[in-house]
Amino acid sequence: MWIEIFTYNFMIFAFIIGGLVALVTALISPFIVLNNQSMLADGLAHTSFLGFVIGVILVDQPIYIALIIASIASLLIKFISSKASINNDAAIGVVSSLSFAIGLIIISVTSGFNVSIESLMTGSLLTTNINDIIITSVLAAITFSFVLIYYRYLYQNVFDKENIVISRKKSILLDYGLSMISALIIVVGVKIVGALLVSSLIIFPTLIATQFKRSFKTTILISVSTSLATMLFSIYISYPLDIPASSTVVVTNASVLLIAYLYRYFKGRLVK
């Protein structure tokens, strides 16, 4: 049972795509969570729900429509929150609840909506295809290049925003770029773990990594490696145990966070 998993194609697909998604979500995680943008991930998950709903109605591959709608929504959120009168949290709340509501209305008026809402909410890791793997790989390549090329600005953007403006770089373009890439990543994440759970893939890695109080680069490395490990572990145990992989990822991450927190707590006490 525990070995024959690797003889199923759909399980191999699940490991590849799950691993890729875990890598990219963890890579952008510190730049979002430490910038107090955790809600952004949640908001974008709601808008990609709308994207998938519209996509299902219009085309064979709803993920393309979802990618487009989520990127537009991410720019919209950034734009609304750049207006001084509305703060970022509120902007995310407005755009995400609106798009979620529209999605639900469309489902209720469309007769014969043939995708279960449950699969949109909790993901469908075991029914991915080669097309999903290609999209996710391209996305992973874009994300890695973005972070490598703009690392120093991304770093300053979180640590000391004003300093970027002074070094005459467009902080705002960086913000839009990051939020658009997050949107694309989250769409793929919705397919894997579902709209309800995807934000956890962004939030947990940084929460876990920051418990170790290392340099920023090491924090990213810890974030990426724990994310990959928890994802592969969760997929591996979920199939024989017959539990949903997506929920398993969240529970595994929460357990690792607890252990990391306890490690830090007791280490701190020992030092004192």
Place this chain on the structure above:
Amino acid sequence: MIHIRDLTVKFNQISVLENISVDVNRGEIVHILGPNGSGKTTLIKILLGLIRPTSGEVKIASTRIGYLPQIIKVNANFPTTVGEVIYSGFSQQSLLMKKQQIALIKTWLTKMEIPDLFDKQFSELSGGQRQRVLLIRAIIAKPDLLVLDEPTSALDPEFRRHFYEIINELNMEGMTILNITHDLDSHYVNCSNNVLYLDRKVRYYGSACDFQNDFGNKEHHHHVD
């Protein structure tokens, strides 16, 4: 180096700065003083391009600006080491720090009397240590204009003297320095320094020594020894 003409800044119709006209030559030190809410930080943010003026003209002939913000402005929960923070001030950066860059950072840490902090978490430093680290970040790339926003607010009096020695040294090498301060102490200031006293308008702009003689005695907002 800096040319400001008829600068006015308004927030919600309320003017924060009115008709400011100031020229700063290359190689000068200007201490900017004034009561709270007098527009000191606003003026600096205009120069740095963080805020747009409502009207007026601002020209800066600088190729590189170093900026020391008030320490409360940086994200203190950020997991990063002192070495990384200072490294982010270099104009040439790669994924891994170069040996001579690390050596330069360590030389400066020693000069600031915090030699062992390279691998320390920035969030675990005291206010005074953070201020010194951010100062090193501001000057490590040898800017021609250095802007300091209350640089000594968290420093103990003893190090404060040393701090101004370092500032004067940098100035000798040709760096132009703007320094917002609440405590202008004659021990650190010499007569070639200028003082800009702001209270929405320019109340005084000229030699630091004349300021202390003529203006300082009448002002109670600041103690000027």
